[in-house]
Amino acid sequence: MPLMNGLEAASRLKELMPAVKLIFLTMNEDPDLAVEAMQRGASGYLLKSSAASELIRAIQMALKAKSYVTPQIARGMQKAFINNPRPRVRAKALTPRQREVVQLLAEGKSMKEVADILHVTPRTVAFHKYRIMEELSLKTTAELIQFAIKSRILVT
16 A cells, blocks of 8 residues: 555444454464554454465454454464564654655655645655654664664554
């Protein structure tokens, strides 16, 4: 998705339509990502390799206001919680536009490409980038990309 990742989309959908049921269908087996998805309002989290019957089960559970997480991920979530029961400290909040800029840059797009996608000037993108880096005390673009991954702005 060019302007936001699935986690961002889930958050925005839940803001606009709180009653909507979201089920993530993904290739990403990271239990921390599953936890984040559930915290953002997902009703289910499945892998694309899951059986069709699992998707049906997840939909049925969501319609009953319950949650469903594929067993492969649920085991990892349990281990992660046992090993580190404290939730991660969230990075400083960025504006929605700043998050878009960070995501697109972290995806490897040039400032000109980001400007074209966001319908702004490259100078505006540069302003956002350097303002973000200043606020977060980041010195290099590599550090900005690491921040995007750790903050789940860029989901790998």
